[in-house]
Every structure is written in C-alpha cells, then in structure tokens.
Amino acid sequence: MSPLFELNSALSNDTVVYRTLDFFGAAKIIISNQLMFSRADTFDDKNEGVDRLLAQLQASQPNSGCGMGWHNNETARAQHERIKKSHYISCWSLNPESVAMWSLYSPDFCSVRLSTTISKLSVVVENLIDKYDLARLTEANLNQQVAVSVEGRISPVVYVSLSDICQRIARRRKAYNRLADRYDRKHLPMPYLTDIDPKYLLRQQQRLVPGLGTTCGLKDQSFKHEAEVRLTVRLGEEKCEPWVLDKRALLDPNHQYHSILKGDLRAWRFVSTLSLPEREFVTCPANLIDTVAIDPRCPTHKADFMRLWFKEHNIPVVESNCFGYIPDSFDVYPEW
DSSP states (O other), X not given: OOTTEEEOTTXXXXXXXXXXXXXXXXXXXXXXXXXXXXXXXXXXXXXXTHHHHHHHHHHOOTTOSOOOSOOSHHHHHHHHHHHHHTEEEEEEESOSOOHHHHHHHOTTSOEEEXXXXXXXXXXXXXXXXXXXXXXXXXXXGTTSEEEEEEEEEEEEOEEEOHHHHHHHHHHHHHHHHHHHHHHHHTTOOOOOGGGSOHHHHHHHHHTSOTTOSSSSOEEEGGGGGGOEEEEEEEEEEEEOOHHHHHGGGGGSTTSXXXXXXXXXXXXSBOOOSOOOOSEEEEEOOTTOOOEEEEOTTSOHHHHHHHHHHHHHTTOOEEOOOTTOOGGGGOOOOOOO
C-alpha cells in the first residue's frame, strides 16, 4: 500500500458505497475495468476546494511574515483554481436509497445505481497514485516541470454552512488585526507563543472551525442529501531538480527517513503551469461492481434490456425501494 494513501477512520474496508449514473457510464466501467476521476475544477459546484482557502485564512496571522500566496480577491481566485486543478475526485454515496439522488442523476429515468466496497475502491486510488508516482521520474525529467502524487484518500464529505464559516473566520481575523494594530500603536511586538497563557491557546484551538483539515473534503450543507464519500488524489508540481530525484529513495519503507516522505510531498506547490487531463480513467478490479439497481421509474422495455445486459455480465440486479407504492407490496390483509 502506498504511504500516501489514507482511509478515513469513519470508514472500513467493508463499508458499502453507491453511485448513480447513466447506463452507458456503468457499462463503460464494467467493460473497460476503468473508473473515471474528474478534476475538481470540472464540477458544477464552484466552491470545490474552498476549504483550503478557509484553512489558510484561519491560520494566517497579521505581521507574521508568513504569507499564504494570496492577499486579495483576484489572487484568491487564482489560488482557488490551482487548488481545484490539482485534485482528481471520484464521488460515491453512503445512502443506498435516495429520491433526491435518482431525481438528480436520472433525469430520463434510465440511470442505474452501482454498489461496491471501500476495499475495492482503495485499489483504484492506489492505481491513480501509482500513475503519477515519484518513482517514475528519471534524469530525463531534469529541469522540467513535473507533477507527482502527493496524497490520496477516501473519506466522507463534511457538510457545513460555508457562509457561516466565512463569517466566523472573518470576525476572528478582524479581531486579530485590531489587536495587532494596538501593539503597533504602542510600538510593541506581538507576543510569541511561548509568552501566551496555555489556556488561551487551548481556547483558540477549540474555536477552530472543524472540517478544514483536508482539501476538497468540505461542502455546503445544501448538498447534504448526497451523503458523499470521496476518492481523492492530489497532485503537486515542482521543477525536477536533483533533490527531487533524491526523494525517490524515501519510497523504500526501509529507508531511515521514509516517514517524512508524506510531509515533504504535501509541501509541493499546487499545479499551475502543467496542462493535465480533465479526466483520468483508472484501472479498477474486474469485480468492482457488486450489485446494480435500475431506476424504478424506467420504462419496462428499457429496464428489461438493462437487466439482461447486466445478467450477461454477471452483475446481480437488485430492486430500489424508491417511488414504490406500499399497498402493492401487501401480502396479508384484514378480514372484510
């Protein structure tokens, strides 16, 4: 297993997840044994990856001499675009039955819902990490801009009110600015961490907004119906110099500095100059799909065709309980 891969503790290898997509997309996965990952900047939600900006804004301090690479609306937008272009994502759901998901992803009533397990999806994330692995670089790449995998994970999305978080962080940052101004007027330096009451630091830690520990893992609560689990691989970009090639040795688990590899790679810059494909089709296990459900609203002749197709490819078809009429399922009745 790659040292760059992380599985969120809320999930296990046996956790079942689901994805609703059109029949042809499902057939493509089954026939080609490939799963599509999309760059975050291709998603409809323009706030994908904004958690990184919020985390940086929360961590920033006035007069610290340590910037975050952006300082106004224009540079914030540029940084946000780099963040999104650096992340490949595949979206799944913990919710097996959802009228909202069928309505969103089956507008023609002909989509299907796939199920699989986290253990099988972990293999796919590993394969995408390997595709951009640091080990693939050679002396032929010297002096070129290169992209490598810097982290991969599977984790549930955290749903929050993004507007509330922005307001909370803005209020706190403005309070820091006022405090820094008071010290400036008195020609005094801001206190060092060693000079601050530990209880105050603890309170500050408790006030931190939850969910900002990862990137592309936070969404507005208006998307909560998705109950999303994300497969995410982040790429970093640097100029390939001798020190980059030297890092390849750290991939060896027996290397004395193997443990620092993850931290070193996460310090790589977001992709800015390289043109990466909007989508990556990644090899997946031949048995990736455990079951499939057909939209209950699907016309009978189309549903029959899909059932036969999946049967021919040894994929069990199960029934969805959405949109059903409960009295039709009664098999006991009261006396007249």
